[in-house]
Amino acid sequence: MTMVASGATARSSLALRIRSLWRRAPLSLKIGATLLVLHFVIALTGPFWAPYGASEIRTGPPLSGASLAHPFGIDQLGRDVFSRVIHGSHIVILLSLSSTFIGLIIGAMVGLLSGYIRGWFDEILQRLLEAVISIPFLVLALIAIVAAGPTLAGNPILLVFVIAFIYAPRIARMARAAALDIVTRDFVTVARLRGESAWSIVRRELLPNATSVLLVEFALRAGYAPVLIGSLGFLGFGMRPPTPEWGLMMSENRALITFSPMTVLGPGLMLASLVVGLNLFTEGLARILGRTVKLADQ
Amino acid sequence: MNVARLVIWRILLSLITLLLVSAAIFAIIEVLPGDVASRMLGRDATPQALAVFREKMHLDQPALVRYFNWLSGMMRGDLGNALTSSRPIADILAPRIFNTVLLSLYAFIIYIPLALVPALIQAANRDRKVDHAVSVINLLFLSIPDYLLGTLLLVTFGVALPLLPAISRVDETSSAIQYLRAMTLPALTLAIAMAIAAVRMLRDNLIEVLDSEYVRMAELKGLPPRAVLLRHALPNALVPTLNVTAINLGYLIGGVVIVEKVFSYPGFGGLLVDSLQLRDVPLIEATVLIASTVYIGANLLADLGAILLNPRLRTS
Numbered sequence: 001m002t003m004v005a006s007g008a009t010a011r012s013s014l015a016l017r018i019r020s021l022w023r024r025a026p027l028s029l030k031i032g033a034t035l036l037v038l039h040f041v042i043a044l045t046g047p048f049w050a051p052y053g054a055s056e057i058r059t060g061p062p063l064s065g066a067s068l069a070h071p072f073g074i075d076q077l078g079r080d081v082f083s084r085v086i087h088g089s090h091i092v093i094l095l096s097l098s099s100t101f102i103g104l105i106i107g108a109m110v111g112l113l114s115g116y117i118r119g120w121f122d123e124i125l126q127r128l129l130e131a132v133i134s135i136p137f138l139v140l141a142l143i144a145i146v147a148a149g150p151t152l153a154g155n156p157i158l159l160v161f162v163i164a165f166i167y168a169p170r171i172a173r174m175a176r177a178a179a180l181d182i183v184t185r186d187f188v189t190v191a192r193l194r195g196e197s198a199w200s201i202v203r204r205e206l207l208p209n210a211t212s213v214l215l216v217e218f219a220l221r222a223g224y225a226p227v228l229i230g231s232l233g234f235l236g237f238g239m240r241p242p243t244p245e246w247g248l249m250m251s252e253n254r255a256l257i258t259f260s261p262m263t264v265l266g267p268g269l270m271l272a273s274l275v276v277g278l279n280l281f282t283e284g285l286a287r288i289l290g291r292t293v294k295l296a297d298q
Numbered sequence: 299m300n301v302a303r304l305v306i307w308r309i310l311l312s313l314i315t316l317l318l319v320s321a322a323i324f325a326i327i328e329v330l331p332g333d334v335a336s337r338m339l340g341r342d343a344t345p346q347a348l349a350v351f352r353e354k355m356h357l358d359q360p361a362l363v364r365y366f367n368w369l370s371g372m373m374r375g376d377l378g379n380a381l382t383s384s385r386p387i388a389d390i391l392a393p394r395i396f397n398t399v400l401l402s403l404y405a406f407i408i409y410i411p412l413a414l415v416p417a418l419i420q421a422a423n424r425d426r427k428v429d430h431a432v433s434v435i436n437l438l439f440l441s442i443p444d445y446l447l448g449t450l451l452l453v454t455f456g457v458a459l460p461l462l463p464a465i466s467r468v469d470e471t472s473s474a475i476q477y478l479r480a481m482t483l484p485a486l487t488l489a490i491a492m493a494i495a496a497v498r499m500l501r502d503n504l505i506e507v508l509d510s511e512y513v514r515m516a517e518l519k520g521l522p523p524r525a526v527l528l529r530h531a532l533p534n535a536l537v538p539t540l541n542v543t544a545i546n547l548g549y550l551i552g553g554v555v556i557v558e559k560v561f562s563y564p565g566f567g568g569l570l571v572d573s574l575q576l577r578d579v580p581l582i583e584a585t586v587l588i589a590s591t592v593y594i595g596a597n598l599l600a601d602l603g604a605i606l607l608n609p610r611l612r613t614s
Contacts, residue, residue, distance in 0.1 A: 131318030134597075135590045138552035139570065143586055146574045147327050150340035227443045231556055234445045235571055247445070254449065258457050268446040275441035283437075
């Protein structure tokens with residue numbers, strides 16, 4: 001009996017804590033989180049309730065415009081655009097989050113290590129990262145995809161690694177700046193005097209103290225990833241047809257925009273609302289963690 | 299004395315970066331594991347196509363030799379010939395660069411008022427409803443990808459209200475008016491995208507300056523708020539905004555790739571996409587190197603501007 005009771009109170013106190021955290025959260029975080037939850041729910045459950053399949057043809061008269069049965073209209077192949085947008089949701093979210101996450105892991109490790117070791121290693125690495133950052137990111141993504149060759153083109157794993165490759169140097173630069181600040185603290189000196197290895201200091205002393213920087217950095221980059229994936233799809237270097245990726249769909253339906261504008265605006269609205277959610281969430285998160293965030297500086 | 303050393307050091311660093319960038323571009327395209335020819339042309343390429351590609355790219359030579367030949371050619375201004383058309387790359391690039399420079403200048407002219415006006419409104423009404431409202435609108439616009447923005451403008455002003463051409467084709471026979479009409483929608487798209495990125499930083503800079511002592515002094519002298527904002531705060535807020543402008547130039551290079559494609563404008567960005575689709579390796583390498591050089595140059599200018607305009611850096 002007592003165990004059940006204490007379990008119940010623990011649970012209710014957790015709920016209370018979450019509720020009080022939520023009440024104190026900035027408005028931008030609340031709206032952002034709501035939008036994100038909505039998007040995640042659509043991504044997870046969408047395939048089960050979308051009216052048609054992603055590649056299902058003859059769903060209605062082609063080019064008939066938007067109607068109640070087809071809120072985003074029908075594309076040239078007779079596919080229901082709304083269903084395609086819903087089916088594409090988890091693809092866009094999965095690609096964005098996984099690529100940003102890989103970029104964060106690599107960037108954080110390289111940046112923290114470089115900021116801790118300093119010296120010539122750091123100097124050379126900084127020049128190399130600077131060079132990669134100096135190639136405009138969309139251009140860098142495009143040449144990396146073309147260099148991988150037509151055999152790999154349209155492969156989601158290639159896309160994930162290309163975006164991680166673009167993000168990693170930028171994240172590494174932020175992580176290094178954070179590391180330079182943390183290494184001056186006493187607990188790092190103590191750890192070094194204890195004889196711990198550089199790797200162990202990075203992992204056990206620097207990483208936990210750089211979490212807030214890295215968290216904001218992750219959210220910021222994740223907010224831009226859907227746009228980047230869409231840009232690549234739009235230019236014909238991202239996902240391949242018939243994948244229901246939003247940027248690709250917008251480019252496929254561009255010819256229809258005069259008589260059925262929703263076929264382009266539908267995927268565009270989904271993409272924009274996901275990015276708005278991620279950006280608002282990032283701003284709120286940054287405010288909680290006491291950091292300034294430059295959303296435009298992506 | 300110190301400034302001169304700082305400036306020279308900064309220029310030297312940029313040159314080193316540029317050299318590394320050239321190596322990075324070459325490495326990404328030509329030195330990745332696997333045979334370059336079959337990787338670039340795909341599995342279905344005929345043996346003849348592969349042989350022609352190998353011969354034209356001098357793939358019998360080691361990568362390091364090819365890199366130095368390429369680099370020395372670039373430095374002499376000899377960009378080589380395109381793979382697909384065999385025309386000199388310089389001849390292909392020149393009109394495209396001209397078009398894009400023209401487009402960028404047009405975009406920058408529209409961008410300045412688009413960024414300044416909202417930032418001034420926000421700074422003058424700081425923490426009031428207007429300020430918050432502009433922030434929210436700014437964030438919403440920030441979340442609209444530029445290909446959607448371009449398409450929306452295209453549909454509104456090119457199709458629904460056919461004021462401007464929907465397809466921005468121009469060539470050497472086009473008149474100035476035709477050029478101007480063709481460039482308006484792409485330039486507007488670029489300008490809006492750049493302004494959205496700059497407004498926020500400009501607002502923060504303006505507010506920081508408004509809090510400074512010399513602005514308080516100007517207020518205490520009894521100057522009207524408008525004069526304080528425009529004559530005392532704005533010029534001082536423009537210095538940190540140089541950095542934003544450099545970031546924007548970096549954006550512009552990626553932005554023209556998308557925007558020129560949306561409006562079929564025959565510029566540098568469109569050429570890059572075409573050369574990538576054709577897998578024209580020498581043309582890709584030349585365009586990417588030029589794009590990166592412009593980006594590095596813009597950052598260098600912004601840094602030099604900040605060094606020369608900041609009295610504290612000058613004396614220290």
